[in-house]
Amino acid sequence: MSTTYRFVNAVDTISIRGNKLFGDAGSHGESNFPPKPSVLSGAFRSVLWVNNGGDANAIQQSPFSITGVFPARQDKHGKVELFLPLPADLLVTDKDKSKGEGKVVRKLKPQKLDSAIQHSQVSQLPMMPILRQGKPAKPENGWLLNQSGIAAYLGGETLTETHITKQAELWGKEFRIGIGLNCDSRTADEGKLFTVEHTVPQQPENKGITAGLVVGIANGDDLPESGFIRLGGDGRAAEFSLTDAPAINAIPKSATFKLVLLTPGLFANGWLPDGIEEENGAYWLKLDGFKARLACAAVSRAEVVSGWDLVKWFPKDAERTAPAGSVYWFDQATGDFAALDKLVTQGLWAKTPDNPLNSRQAEGYNRVLLAAW
Amino acid sequence: MFEQSRLLFLYAVTPVHMGAGQAIGVIDNPIQRERHTNHPNMAGSGLKGAIRHHLNRHDGWKNGMLNRLFGPAENPDFAGAISFGDAQLVAFPVRSLKQAFVYAVSPVTLARLKRLANLAGVKADWEIPPAGSDQCCITDNRVLSNSKLVLEAFEYAAEESTVLKTVAAWLADNALPQDAAHQYFRDKIKTDLVLLPDDAFSHFVENATVVEPHVRINDESGTADDGGLFYTENLPPESLLIAPVFASIERYAKDKKPEAHMDAGQVMGKLADSLGDKLVQVGGDATTGRGQVVLHFAGEK
Numbered sequence: 001m002s003t004t005y006r007f008v009n010a011v012d013t014i015s016i017r018g019n020k021l022f023g024d025a026g027s028h029g030e031s032n033f034p035p036k037p038s039v040l041s042g043a044f045r046s047v048l049w050v051n052n053g054g055d056a057n058a059i060q061q062s063p064f065s066i067t068g069v070f071p072a073r074q075d076k077h078g079k080v081e082l083f084l085p086l087p088a089d090l091l092v093t094d095k096d097k098s099k100g101e102g103k104v105v106r107k108l109k110p111q112k113l114d115s116a117i118q119h120s121q122v123s124q125l126p127m128m129p130i131l132r133q134g135k136p137a138k139p140e141n142g143w144l145l146n147q148s149g150i151a152a153y154l155g156g157e158t159l160t161e162t163h164i165t166k167q168a169e170l171w172g173k174e175f176r177i178g179i180g181l182n183c184d185s186r187t188a189d190e191g192k193l194f195t196v197e198h199t200v201p202q203q204p205e206n207k208g209i210t211a212g213l214v215v216g217i218a219n220g221d222d223l224p225e226s227g228f229i230r231l232g233g234d235g236r237a238a239e240f241s242l243t244d245a246p247a248i249n250a251i252p253k254s255a256t257f258k259l260v261l262l263t264p265g266l267f268a269n270g271w272l273p274d275g276i277e278e279e280n281g282a283y284w285l286k287l288d289g290f291k292a293r294l295a296c297a298a299v300s301r302a303e304v305v306s307g308w309d310l311v312k313w314f315p316k317d318a319e320r321t322a323p324a325g326s327v328y329w330f331d332q333a334t335g336d337f338a339a340l341d342k343l344v345t346q347g348l349w350a351k352t353p354d355n356p357l358n359s360r361q362a363e364g365y366n367r368v369l370l371a372a373w
Numbered sequence: 374m375f376e377q378s379r380l381l382f383l384y385a386v387t388p389v390h391m392g393a394g395q396a397i398g399v400i401d402n403p404i405q406r407e408r409h410t411n412h413p414n415m416a417g418s419g420l421k422g423a424i425r426h427h428l429n430r431h432d433g434w435k436n437g438m439l440n441r442l443f444g445p446a447e448n449p450d451f452a453g454a455i456s457f458g459d460a461q462l463v464a465f466p467v468r469s470l471k472q473a474f475v476y477a478v479s480p481v482t483l484a485r486l487k488r489l490a491n492l493a494g495v496k497a498d499w500e501i502p503p504a505g506s507d508q509c510c511i512t513d514n515r516v517l518s519n520s521k522l523v524l525e526a527f528e529y530a531a532e533e534s535t536v537l538k539t540v541a542a543w544l545a546d547n548a549l550p551q552d553a554a555h556q557y558f559r560d561k562i563k564t565d566l567v568l569l570p571d572d573a574f575s576h577f578v579e580n581a582t583v584v585e586p587h588v589r590i591n592d593e594s595g596t597a598d599d600g601g602l603f604y605t606e607n608l609p610p611e612s613l614l615i616a617p618v619f620a621s622i623e624r625y626a627k628d629k630k631p632e633a634h635m636d637a638g639q640v641m642g643k644l645a646d647s648l649g650d651k652l653v654q655v656g657g658d659a660t661t662g663r664g665q666v667v668l669h670f671a672g673e674k
Binding site: 011012013043046047049050172174175176177178179181183186200202203204205227228229230234235236237239313 | 374375376378393394395407408409410416417418419422426429444446452453456458459461480481484485488489492617619621622627659
């Protein structure tokens with residue numbers, strides 16, 4: 001399997017719509033960023049479709065797939081820096097708000113709870129992710145793990161504020177009001193007032209930095225190195241160009257490790273990844289010649305993905321996903337660790353061929369990273 | 374996928390009111406502005422809608438052609454084949470003690486122009502002149518008064534720049550129709566283009582737009598009605614903007630492939646043939662003369 005990477009940047013603004021209804025008078029269209037991998041899959045498959053003369057079946061049967069979508073920025077020399085949305089086991093808070101002393105990054109740590117402690121988590125996991133901090137502090141949204149932060153996180157190191165970057169340094173949001181014009185009267189039509197949220201990525205006028213996405217593509221040999229794709233609502237344009245493979249360090253193999261969802265997880269059992277089976281009151285990840293116990297999990301609130309099937313001309317089922325950044329801790333790992341590498345290159349998919357979610361595999365869901373515990 | 378891209382210049386010949394639709398300042402009806410630069414702009418959706426209206430009764434766009442290429446007005450069975458990006462400000466007219474007004478540009482506007490030109494495959498082999506914090510670049514010292522550039526109530530030190538002259542010549546060749554009616558303005562761009570530092574440029578685009586007070590006259594008394602005073606902002610005439618335009622193959626509803634199926638080159642060609650060097654109305658207040666812009670595709674003679 002050959003994997004290449006494209007840097008994708010919007011020509012001006014883009015609006016990646018979510019799943020909320022949009023169509024009535026006064027509707028507000030939300031914009032999501034970064035987009036779900038299926039959005040990029042559809043955009044690049046459209047390129048293949050145009051180039052192969054409109055043969056959709058050939059594309060469906062090809063091994064083309066998305067392997068990851070990273071927020072990124074490119075400097076004026078073309079060097080690309082990757083980012084990750086904060087994994088679910090990281091929280092950013094103020095060190096001391098009254099003194100304005102910067103940020104502190106805290107990790108949730110798996111811990112066994114005393115049986116006397118009553119809690120609401122209904123699960124058979126032996127540990128719960130616990131936040132330890134000296135005094136109450138509200139975690140902040142809008143932070144990304146930067147390139148050095150990704151390396152430190154995957155290596156299991158302590159994180160500091162140098163490892164995080166404010167999301168606003170890469171993109172912002174703006175609201176646009178729209179009307180529908182009546183062709184005959186040339187005035188605004190009744191009931192056609194709406195607002196749409198647009199994402200405004202950093203453009204190179206500011207220190208030569210361009211914000212965008214790095215998209216991993218497997219078996220995309222027929223894809224041109226560069227061009228324009230139609231991305232999101234209003235048919236807005238984005239440019240894509242070939243970029244180097246991102247440097248993501250592999251972790252040393254050990255009996256304990258973390259599995260982090262790089263893209264949303266579409267699993268038959270909700271939050272529980274496919275390939276994990278219950279045995280003797282515990283959950284076990286079982287791969288070819290490899291076994292590890294699921295010890296703990298930090299999974300954020302479910303997100304819904306849907307889409308449009310252009311071949312069947314039908315909306316795809318709306319499915320709940322475990323969000324990107326969800327973290328699963330494993331211990332008692334034994335066997336052939338090479339099976340874990342396969343998990344990273346192929347994603348977390350059940351072996352059963354009749355899994356109805358398998359059609360989403362090429363769209364880039366269920367991709368994972370491995371990190372030290 | 375967009376297989377074709379072109380660069381569309383928009384030159385305002387009357388004040389243009391592309392309304393933001395919301396206001397929190399002293400101006401009741403402000404124009405659209407970019408979030409990150411606060412420069413006036415025109416949202417791609419508004420531009421596409423205005424051009425769709427312009428072509429609505431155009432001979433070559435009848436019998437469903439408009440819906441085929443711009444997308445259906447109702448029942449969105451398929452997507453349009455044409456996409457307009459936001460129109461970004463390139464040059465802004467500023468009142469000058471000499472030569473009535475100058476075309477002001479800034480390093481940011483030129484950088485964006487060059488980027489869009491490269492995206493559209495238009496050769497723009499000029500550099501962006503460096504601008505000091507209080508130093509301007511000019512193309513001809515005829516805009517100076519006592520060796521100073523005087524814009525509105527501000528005085529700037531300025532020096533001639535051969536680099537900026539190259540930019541001005543490129544704009545004169547690419548931004549305006551090459552007919553006799555625009556000869557004066559092509560020449561004026563060559564001589565009266567000035568590069569301001571970004572902060573000075575931002576000051577003018579935020580404070581030197583056309584702001585018009587309006588009142589509502591009572592039909593019977595012939596005097597202003599109470600509560601009928603409002604302020605409307607316009608982009609001034611002689612402003613120059615640029616928008617990227619993209620085209621894909623013609624789309625169609627499932628199993629309804631048209632007999633004559635246009636590729637991206639044909640789509641872009643049809644659009645350029647219909648719009649090149651045309652006067653088009655964009656934005657609001659059309660019946661009071663607002664929004665007249667001349668369109669010109671870069672690289673067209």
